[in-house]
Amino acid sequence: MRLIFAGTPEFARAALERLLAAGFEVPLVLTQPDRPAGRGMKLQPSPVKQLALERGLPVAQPRSLRLDGKYPGDAAAARASMEAAAADVMVVAAYGLILPQWVLDLPRLGCLNIHASLLPRWRGAAPIHRAIEAGDAHTGITIMQMDAGLDTGAMLLKETLAIAATDTTGSLHDRLAPLGGRLIVEALELAACGGLRAEPQPEAGVTYAHKIDKAEAAIDWRAPAAAIERRLRAFDPFPGATASLGGEPLKVWRGEVAAGAAPAEPGTVLAADASGVLIACGEGALRCTELQRAGGKRLAAGDFLRGFPVTAGMRCAVT
Known part of the structure; x- marks a missing residue:
């Protein structure tokens, strides 16, 4: 079976690696244009x-x-390359471009998408982040037959994965990526022998995983501590959760909900020691255990406090 592969980030790389290891012929790879990155x-x-x-x-x-x-010239050149590839199927994983109808219709078996959620929950751009942020107990991978809608196509294979209480987007990604690679290989092997069965997505249970906006990174200390803790994990490694303490911008990477803390105005520092910086929230308090100054490294609370003294009564800005 010949396939065109379309993908961009590490999640997609894991799938392509698995497809190549399984012996599939890949005459063409589509990916996003090179982007500027790093200090330079x-x-x-x-x-x-x-x-x-x-x-x-x-x-x-x-x-x-x-x-x-x-960019009609880009599209026309891509179409010529795709037609020349004479692929049976196109596999898509976090590609980042909308596929027009001519792309969906080109391969004999259409376009199959590796989606990092249990559809129809978390259609859209950021399913891993949003599942953690929402406090979901499970997520998974769905192999989907793509259509013109936003992740609305028929489901072909699905497998569930538990979300641990300590999972970040980074750690969950690293467990979902190989699962996606394994399932797409299974799906293509079934397709080759006519054993792949499509199941329409149910109308009930649809949610949308909207793209992460950097503006969401600012911690709203008026929110419940449990919700903030989930957001810290959902936004690790990108974009990180930000706060302003004593007029200095910080990132808070890890935290834990602290039971029994005395109520105070949201954003108020209740205590600060090697166990963490305890900050009042709209409901409960959050003990911040890993923090980072602008331009600095991620540090455990004890190490952070040696370079940035924090005392009870200080206030985080409340946006």
Whole structure:
């Protein structure tokens, strides 16, 4: 079976690696254009492009696939490459571009998407983040037949994964990525022998995982401590949860809900020692156990306090 692979981040790289290991022929890889990154803001290839180049696979990086859009030349060149690839199927994993109808119709078996949630819950761009933020007990991978809607296509395979109380987006991603790779291989093997069965998504239970906005990073200390703790984990490693203490911007990476803390105005520091910086919230209090100053490193609370003295009564800005 010949397949076109479309993906960009590390989540997609894991799937491509698994497909290549399983022996699938990949005559074309689509990925996002190189982006500036790092201190020097030099152009960096995506994880998928890096793997494709290592394996000698042809790569296309169109800025758009819309023939009537802003970059029709990119789209036309991509279409020519895709037609020449003569693929049976296209596998999509966190690609980052909208697929117009001509792309969906091109391969004989259509386009299959590796989606990091149990559809129809958490359709959209940030399913791992939003599942943690919402306090879901489970998530998983759905292999979906793509259609013109936003993650609305029929489900082909699905597997559940428990979300641990300590999971961050980073740690959960690292467990979901190999699961996605395994399931897409299973799906393609079933498709090759006609054993793949499609199940329409139910109308009940639809939620949307909207793209993470950097503006969401600011901690609202008026929220319940439990909700803030989940957001810390959901926003680790990106974009991080931010606060302002004593006029200095900080990131708070880890925290735990503290029971029995005396009530106080949200954002008030109740105590600060090696166990953490205890801050009053709209409901309960949060003991911040890993923090970071601007330009500094992530530090355990005890190490952080040696360079940034914090005392009871100080206030975090409440936005």
